[in-house]
Amino acid sequence: MDFEIREDRERSRGRRALSREWAAYLRLVxxxxxxxxxxRIVGINLRTG
Structure with missing residues (x-):
């Protein structure tokens, strides 16, 4: 997988980073x-998923 888990999960890095995370989340599901x-793998909140 070419997606890297963010080290700092608490701060958002903008819309592009979130869309990359969302795409990675969808692939995993x-x-x-x-x-x-x-x-957990992508580093997003359960409610976001």
């Missing part, structure tokens, strides 16, 4: 991961 696991 399509591969069969649960919402909780995909959010």
């Amino acid at each position: 399509q591969q069969g991961l649960s919402n909780k696991e995909a959010c």
Whole structure:
């Protein structure tokens, strides 16, 4: 996978970074991961996922 987990998960890095994270999240869910696991890997809040 070509996506890197952010080191600083608390601060957003703008709309582009979030759209990259969202795309990575969607790929993980399509591969069969649960919402909780995909959010943990990408570094986004469960509610975002």
